[in-house]
Amino acid sequence: MERTANYCPRCGTPLENRLRYGRLRPVCSACGHTVFFDPKVAVVVFVVADDSVLLVKRANEPGKGLWALPAGFVDADEDPREAAAREAKEETGLSIEIDELLDVLHRPDKSGLADIVIAYSGRVTGGKLHAADDAEAAGWFARDELPEIGLATTALLIERWLNSAD
Numbered sequence: 001m002e003r004t005a006n007y008c009p010r011c012g013t014p015l016e017n018r019l020r021y022g023r024l025r026p027v028c029s030a031c032g033h034t035v036f037f038d039p040k041v042a043v044v045v046f047v048v049a050d051d052s053v054l055l056v057k058r059a060n061e062p063g064k065g066l067w068a069l070p071a072g073f074v075d076a077d078e079d080p081r082e083a084a085a086r087e088a089k090e091e092t093g094l095s096i097e098i099d100e101l102l103d104v105l106h107r108p109d110k111s112g113l114a115d116i117v118i119a120y121s122g123r124v125t126g127g128k129l130h131a132a133d134d135a136e137a138a139g140w141f142a143r144d145e146l147p148e149i150g151l152a153t154t155a156l157l158i159e160r161w162l163n164s165a166d
């Protein structure tokens with residue numbers, strides 16, 4: 001999903017594309033302001049307990065009605081680890097302690113809004129399983145009873161989990 005900007009956020013003048021810092025960027029002809037499009041950053045959390053993975057049934061696109069890891073966007077001023085724990089709590093009701101960085105992916109879902117997805121592992125430290133927010137349902141799934149997966153990052157991490165020899 002490519003981003004565009006029509007008006008200068010500083011002075012409201014229409015923007016025009018000019019070569020700035022090595023590529024065409026929207027530049028204001030009145031005040032000289034250059035618009036930079038920052039990546040949209042999402043986080044996902046991979047939580048396994050008793051050899052089952054924690055998944056949520058997605059209430060929104062992409063992957064609406066399908067299952068995926070707890071996930072969400074990082075606020076501009078937020079530590080991504082805190083965002084991951086916050087999203088997991090919002091969607092599953094469980095308190096999650098973030099453990100390790102698993103991967104950083106670039107635009108894993110073509111129809112998704114995330115430019116960068118940061119994947120962490122985590123573990124449950126409290127709370128009670130209860131789907132809310134962006135999740136229609138939440139539950140634990142063993143390796144041999146996985147539901148239909150709706151997001152590429154979830155599919156990738158589950159494949160690694162299935163292939164891991166523990």
Ligand SMILES: [Zn+2]
Nearest residue numbers: 008011028031
């Ligand atoms: Zn301007």
